[in-house]
Amino acid sequence: MIEIVDLHKAFGRNHVLRGANLKVEKGESMVVIGGSGSGKSVLIKHIIGTLKPDSGSILIDGVDIAKLSENELYETRKRFGMLFQMAALFDSMKVWENVAFALMRHGKLKEKDAKEIASEKLRMVGLMGVEDLMPSELSGGMKKRVGLARAIAHSPEILLYDEPTTGLDPIMADAINDLIIEMKQRLSVTSVAITHDMHSAYKIADRIAMLYEGSIIATGTPDEIKNTDNAIVRQFITGSAVGPIKIEGVTA
Amino acid sequence: MSNVLLKLIECVGRAITLFWQVFLLFTEELGRIMLLLCSAIKQLVLPPFELRNTFKQVVEIGIKSLPVVLITAVFTGMVLALQSYTGFKRFNAEVMVGTVVALSITRELGPVLTGLIVAGRAGAAMAAELGTMRVTEQIDALETLATNPVKYLVVPRFIAGTIILPSLTVIADIIGIIGGFFVTVTVLGANSSVYWRRTWDYLETSDIYNGLIKACFFGAAIAIISCYKGFYTSGGAEGVGKATTGAVVLSSMTILISDYFLSAWLFK
Numbered sequence: 307m308i309e310i311v312d313l314h315k316a317f318g319r320n321h322v323l324r325g326a327n328l329k330v331e332k333g334e335s336m337v338v339i340g341g342s343g344s345g346k347s348v349l350i351k352h353i354i355g356t357l358k359p360d361s362g363s364i365l366i367d368g369v370d371i372a373k374l375s376e377n378e379l380y381e382t383r384k385r386f387g388m389l390f391q392m393a394a395l396f397d398s399m400k401v402w403e404n405v406a407f408a409l410m411r412h413g414k415l416k417e418k419d420a421k422e423i424a425s426e427k428l429r430m431v432g433l434m435g436v437e438d439l440m441p442s443e444l445s446g447g448m449k450k451r452v453g454l455a456r457a458i459a460h461s462p463e464i465l466l467y468d469e470p471t472t473g474l475d476p477i478m479a480d481a482i483n484d485l486i487i488e489m490k491q492r493l494s495v496t497s498v499a500i501t502h503d504m505h506s507a508y509k510i511a512d513r514i515a516m517l518y519e520g521s522i523i524a525t526g527t528p529d530e531i532k533n534t535d536n537a538i539v540r541q542f543i544t545g546s547a548v549g550p551i552k553i554e555g556v557t558a
Numbered sequence: 559m560s561n562v563l564l565k566l567i568e569c570v571g572r573a574i575t576l577f578w579q580v581f582l583l584f585t586e587e588l589g590r591i592m593l594l595l596c597s598a599i600k601q602l603v604l605p606p607f608e609l610r611n612t613f614k615q616v617v618e619i620g621i622k623s624l625p626v627v628l629i630t631a632v633f634t635g636m637v638l639a640l641q642s643y644t645g646f647k648r649f650n651a652e653v654m655v656g657t658v659v660a661l662s663i664t665r666e667l668g669p670v671l672t673g674l675i676v677a678g679r680a681g682a683a684m685a686a687e688l689g690t691m692r693v694t695e696q697i698d699a700l701e702t703l704a705t706n707p708v709k710y711l712v713v714p715r716f717i718a719g720t721i722i723l724p725s726l727t728v729i730a731d732i733i734g735i736i737g738g739f740f741v742t743v744t745v746l747g748a749n750s751s752v753y754w755r756r757t758w759d760y761l762e763t764s765d766i767y768n769g770l771i772k773a774c775f776f777g778a779a780i781a782i783i784s785c786y787k788g789f790y791t792s793g794g795a796e797g798v799g800k801a802t803t804g805a806v807v808l809s810s811m812t813i814l815i816s817d818y819f820l821s822a823w824l825f826k
Binding site: 351354356376380381383384386387388390391392394395396397398407408411412456457460466 | 687690691694695696698699701702703704705706
């Protein structure tokens with residue numbers, strides 16, 4: 307279970323998170339929505355501990371990961387898998403080496419066994435025969451699939467998705483949505499995704515939370531969010547330029 | 559009159575502020591490089607050891623820099639012999655050419671020129687590679703895969719830089735002296751046994767190993783500076799470009815400045 311309590315984070319004068327609170331139950335799929343620059347990425351980076359909070363805590367099964375030592379933090383990260391927005395594949399390695407990275411490093415598997423597991427994970431995300439290609443030879447959608455295979459390779463308990471459908475065509479985006487749902491069902495993982503793609507959010511979420519001006523202003527099931535009375539949430543989910551949300555850098 | 563005086567005070571004030579800001583930036587950067595260095599040394603002694611990655615970096619930095627180092631060394635030795643021969647001839651001291659070439663190369667030009675070449679070639683490559691990994695989130699991906707990026711990326715480059723630079727310098731020393739010999743004896747027609755005798759008579763082992771100590775320091779400095787520049791890159795493609803340029807400039811400056819102080823300390 308993940309619990310974020312009163313999280314504050316500022317970069318210089320830019321106070322990005324201002325007391326964010328969020329609770330994700332075990333096995334649940336939580337989607338955090340919010341505009342560009344609302345602090346979604348900063349939030350997800352706190353969950354995996356690559357950013358340290360100014361104040362507040364991030365509890366993973368009751369343990370505050372902001373207070374862990376460096377070694378404990380790296381141990382805890384073995385329970386996580388993360389899919390990056392642009393996949394972030396290691397471009398100096400072949401596809402299978404990317405997928406098997408954590409297995410070979412932490413599992414001390416032999417190359418042959420690791421490659422076999424990598425192939426199996428690649429099949430799970432619908433890829434075959436790409437093991438020996440380099441990441442630069444793949445399309446955007448394929449990179450995301452490889453990124454997903456890498457994220458699930460070490461059988462994590464928690465999966466984090468950073469804008470999983472951004473930059474993909476609608477059909478490929480939907481295929482990725484299906485994969486995310488499939489991962490949840492087959493691996494029974496807890497997942498947190500951040501996105502501004504409402505179609506994707508409705509499809510993959512058990513619950514949706516909206517991040518606005520540094521805090522979570524609403525949480526609910528997709529149906530509850532669709533029928534919300536909150537004017538800010540309404541404006542965001544209907545994608546209207548007119549409403550209480552001010553567009554940054556634009557004066558009315 | 560008072561207006562001119564005010565303007566003058568204002569100018570002095572601005573200059574002091576500017577100087578202070580530059581000084582602050584410099585100390586901040588130096589501090590962050592030292593922090594990265596400490597972190598790298600800590601990760602260096604803790605297992606697991608990155609043998610495979612280190613070997614890869616040794617090949618990358620060492621073997622691939624070798625051709626440029628060889629060409630630079632041989633021509634440096636040659637021009638040094640040519641210049642000192644024609645210069646020394648004015649006061650009939652041509653016999654000293656072998657000594658001048660050997661001492662200049664082993665004490666000074668071998669380590670410094672090799673350092674500058676490696677800074678330009680390998681330092682730039684390190685900063686660009688790590689910088690690209692940073693802006694494409696590959697370094698974050700390492701973290702999420704429970705891998706310490708300092709251990710995985712910085713330590714192998716640091717070890718490789720520190721051991722490769724003295725190795726390249728030994729080769730540069732030998733090739734440089736041979737280059738000097740070739741010009742003195744074959745082109746300028748001096749006596750070959752005199753050249754060698756003058757080389758060995760005045761060359762001490764301390765000249766060679768003190769030169770190599772300098773090379774070790776340069777190698778470590780290039781690696782840590784270039785890794786630092788790459789590791790903390792921000793701002794996309796432009797940022798990578800700036801990091802690469804910054805790595806080469808700062809490494810080269812560090813080599814040239816520290817060379818003076820190291821020489822003053824080592825060659826008393």
